[in-house]
Each structure stands twice: as C-alpha cells, then as structure tokens.
Amino acid sequence: MAYRNGQRLSLDEGGAGAGPVLRLSVNPRARRLSVRIDARAGEAVVIAPSERGLTQAVAFARTKAVWISERLAVRPKGRPLEPGQVIALRGRPVRLEAAPGAGAARLVEDGTVIRSGGEGEAYARRVESLLKREARDTLLERTDHHLRALGQAPVRVSIADTRSRWGSCSPHNRTIRYSWRVVMAPPPVIDYLAAHEVAHLVHADHSPAYWSVVERLVGDHRPWRKWLKDHGGALHAVGR
Ligand SMILES: [Zn+2]
Secondary structure, three states: OOOOOOOEEEEEOOOOOOOEEEEEOOOOOOOOEEEEEEEEOEEEEEOOOOHHHHHHHHHHHHHOOOHHHHEEEEEEEEOOOOOOOOEEEEEEEEEEEEOOOOOOOEOOOOEEEEOOOOOHHHHHHHHHHHHHHHHHHHHHHHHHHHHHOOOOOOEEEEEEOOOOOEEHHHHHOOOEEEEEHHHOOOOOHHHHHHHHHHHHHOOOOOOOHHHHHHHHHHOOOHHHHHHHHHHHHHHHHOOO
C-alpha cells in the first residue's frame, strides 16, 4: 500500500478506525523516522524523510502503539466539565461527581473527587471556579516562594483564561497574570511557570542571562517547557 503525506489512518493493524489516529508527515529535512504526540489534535504524528519512507514509518509507529495509546489516554478530553469526567489537578486525576442541590464545588475524598451541585452549565461554572481558586492558591504560593528567593518585593497576581499564553509579567506595573489551566499540570510544571514569570522581574527578555535566573530558581527547566508544549493543547481543551 502506498501512503501519502498528510494521510490519517488508525494506529491499529488493519485498523477498523477505533484506535488512536496516526497522521503521516513527510519532512525532507528529517534524518530518521520519529513519532510525536500532537496533543491539540489528539493524534500521533509519524515523520519520515520521504513519501517512500512512509510504509516503514507506519510499521515503526505501530511498534510504539502502547506508548502512543498511553500518551493519548492521559490527555483530558475537550468536553464539558460534567459528572463522571476525570480531569487532572496538580497532575493527579480527580473525578467529577454530582452533589444534590446547588452548592458550590468542593474538593473531597483526599483531593481525588470534586463534588458540586448545579446542573449543566451551572455545574461546569462551579467546577471551573473551584479550579480557579486552586490555581490562585498554588500560584500565589509558588510566586511568593520565587520572589523571596530573588529578594524581590511582592507583586500583584491575577488569574485569567488566556488561550495563547500560560503567563505574563509586567515588571513596570509589578503584575503577573497566569492562566488558571496550568493548575492541572504536575507541580514542577506549575513551579516552573511561576519561576518563569518572576524571573522576568529581573530580565524582561528571554536572553541567556534571563534563563540562568530561571535555572537558579528551578534547575533544569527544559523538561517542564517540553511538558507544556506537549500537553498545552489538552489543558486548553478541558471544559470547551
Ligand atoms: Zn517569558
């Protein structure tokens, strides 16, 4: 069978279409076959140097089927926040449950369950406000931690739902703004984001001097930047 650039097929052998989707991509500059996860699209991508190499690339991707399925399974689905769904909070799974009445969302059962009243939109709104409160608490704490480490005066922190950025810092106004969605990420990723914004109080750019301040705060930051790149799309899909 001849494959084409851009073609999508099921990762399962002889795929009936139920398994994860594999997108075929040709990049003449690629030196070898590689597979990556496109979290935003919710599919795996296999890259080959030429269209002729795609047959081998598909076979290669199928040897990685377990890894691909696992990576795509941890991706939170882009569907409404509703009872029965499992989302992540500080990197740990949390199940959404309904409570009778219209009460506010609460984190219960040792933080493994969010229970909320309300129905439909009202339910989703209550869960989202809880996640925003959790985001504020965690991000304020990590921001203060990094401010103290750098001997910086306090800043004003706000929580938003920006689609394009995880955070921003205005050194002039001494304000930092975060996307609440990062609270779904594992703690080291949240910590890195706070360090990233606090370090901008020292250097407003992304120069090597800036990155060395970030490194002083959190050590090697590359894994956490990669995590955001790989999973960012999935976090942005939650509740939409
Ligand atoms: Zn930055």
